[in-house]
Amino acid sequence: MAFIDIRDISKRYGDLPVINRLSLTVEEHQVVSIIGPSGSGKSTLLRCINGLEAIDDGEILVHGERVSGPGVDVNALRRDIGIVFQGYNLFPHMSVLGNVTLAPVKVLKLSKAAAEERAMALLARFGLADKAKEYPDRLSGGQQQRVAIVRALAMDPMVLLLDEITSALDPELVSEVLGIVRKLAQDGMTMVLATHEMGFAREVSNKVCFLCDGAVHEEGTPERIFGHPTRERTRAFLSSIRDAKRI
């Protein structure tokens, strides 16, 4: 049984179909990369998985249990499915420690001390221990994004969704963020990442899905998708990326 089983889902914004009968499975401890042109539905797909967007058709199962549709406790679902955004979305009025401990205290009902202990352990693990008392605006983009990842990890999620987390970063800061993702992959964290970092997707993922017009156009191992894509649009997309020297 797949860990996440997305069956034939569709999502429209008004008349605009964003996701169109899309199916996808993610196994436990797998890293799945979603690639594809902008507007192909990568972000929307991730946001549907943790219920930030309601789907119009189809169903999503986690551990065999249906987590889409009316009546689902999305707050409970989101406890176990973490997401990290392109724009970090840290809370600017809280220190780093405040950002990381808010949800564990308010949602998981941990004591403040226990939440802070957990937060400090995570921050230390990712080289951010000395930033615990800083406010987000005083950190570099790379540091902010690492804090955002730690904030999601502090909920001890079963799966982490990463939505183009390096797209807003200066090139030299990308590697410090990807370093964390690599570490998490080695530890067996289940992850779904929408990304434009093709080299990284190739290195870290077990499966790559090429999204096009809101559906999975082609999927396979990174070697196959990047080495021998069989479908025309996949090839065209990858060669345009190659022309831009981004592989």
Place this chain on the structure above:
Amino acid sequence: MAEIFDSAPVRRLNIGGMPAAPTALFLTALVLAAAILAASLYTIEILRAALLQNGFAGWWVFGLSALLAIASFLIALPLARAFAGWRDARHAVKRNDMVAPRAARAQAQARCWIALGAVFAQFVVVLLAQFLLANNQAVARTFFFVPLMADTFPLVLKAFWINVEIFTVTEILVLVWGLVVALAMLAPGAAGRPLRLIASTYVDIFRAVPAVLMIYLVGFGVPLTGVPLFKDMSLVTFVIVALTLTVGAYTAEIYRAGILSIHWSQAAAARSLGLTHMQALRHVIVPQAVRQMIPPLLNEFIALQKDTALVSVVGVIDAFNQSMLIATNHYNLSAATSVALLFILISIPQSHLLERMMQRDRARLRAR
């Protein structure tokens, strides 16, 4: 492309020729300064005469006049600097290079304008003094009759305490009530629709009705209805309720605008961590919104503080009402001036204090 640029005629940058010293500007400043000095001395002489006529005699009248006369001459300082600048500019022009005269002229012009600014400020002061002294000091006597102000001040201050009481209680109530209404206006989903409708109808109605009318309706109307519990409340309670209802509608709009000004991605981040709608508002959105709301809230509060003077329509003896009684008895408005001064006195420190608090908060959150 290259040949297009090659074939083009040579263009030279043209930013003006040799500068000249700003003689006309300096002469203008000189003439106006001389005029204002004469006007100042004339006004001081009238003031001295008025003081002597009113029985204020002694050395301090002479001292005050002398001090004011010396102060009037201070206009010579910026004028002297303007003159020095003008002279430097003239010398620099004679040396026949471009850069130094340009800088000298710029400095001379700036100094001339500073002198003109000082002249204007002094002109305003002289005008005000002339107004107060006009018609045999009638203006000063009507609005600033010091003996009456001193005599009635304890009475006015005591009545002003009622204003303070009303606006302090109202401000606290309004902060809570406005938030409640704003949250109702933002209630999510289909279930929230009736709440949203009620809240926005309330805001529409109570923003439209003049505050003074609301005070009148509640303050006179509710006791007439004879509804138990309500009819026995004090008049001050009624006006507090009336003001809370009116100002609460404005405050709710300030809260709502503040909450909506926080980017939706903050709500997305909070909800994605499993926080509920209310938790996200309470811990993430509202604390950030409050920072946006503080300046308009202060505006609203200062407006409210002044609006407490409206309670006189239902007969509450507040500072304004008290000053009107004094004005009727003495045929003089000076007590009302005291009230105005009291309102000014409480409003200025609030804005300064708040500005400092916000600066501190910004320094804490923002990158250095």
